[in-house]
Amino acid sequence: MKIPVRFVVPAIVFAALVGFFIVGLRLNPGEIQSPLIGKPAPAFSLESLGDPSSKVSSTDFSGQAWLLNVWATWCAGCRQEHETLLAIARENRVPMLGLNWRDDRALASRWLAQLGNPYVSVAFDPEGRTAIDWGVYGAPETFLIAADGTVLQKHIGTMSLAVWERDFVPLLAPAGEG
């Protein structure tokens, strides 16, 4: 039996649409590729969270790879990833700098005192200006910056050890470790 063309064509169009939907629905619209990857890290010099008289800046770790983790006490994902950050800090492979985004100084300090502090230092950005320079739109976000100051990797959302091992650790060796 021969199937008429007028049945075949709609079936092919339908199958193509289903294909597009299957791919499209699996994409996460919340993950927007950062244009910063491969570009020099945006410079900043901000008050330290713990000590307003001292500065934390983007050049603090120049000459070695470092992590920038954007967090805030109002951010649920930051609470979820905190244990992971502590574990990464314990690995002691790469220093982690915190960017406290649009937060309250007292609340943020208490958070670190209660939950533990994975950061070498924390920059305080209550107006969110440095966060905009880094293209931050949803905490938590984690950046890896190479020894030469270029941004190597960005993870949007809660950091897990699986993501850390998959997306960050392989970049560490050429990034200036060892």
Add this chain to the structure above:
Amino acid sequence: MRFAVLIGGLLLAAQALAIDTGGAFEDPAEQERYERLIRDLRCLVCQNQSIADSNATLASDLRREVRELMIAGQSDDQIRVFMTDRYGDFVLYRPPVKPRTWLLWSAPVLLLLGGIGIAVFVVARRVRAAQANPAALDEEPEQR
């Protein structure tokens, strides 16, 4: 009459920027420019709203940046570049025309041409069928 007032009120409400706390520019032309710029920038948190529509904190921060860049004398293009350098083309509601977006921008024309092509094909086939068998004009052309 009551209906006209209702429609008028709704049209007025559409112009309101109730969530913008920054105050208006003194120069109406600058205010218009500001409103046009923030209507064309996407709020990254609530992706189907512009930063003019959204009351997310990030949207208000980005409105503040636009306002400050305007006061600093930056052009529309410089402000857009400031945004795309940080957030990528996704921040623009009007994607730029470049090789990656050619298909996107040409899609309406391509779809229209495709539709015209199908219409011409179907009509031509029906005309041929009618000429071959004028008595069957009222029947389905596929039932030749």
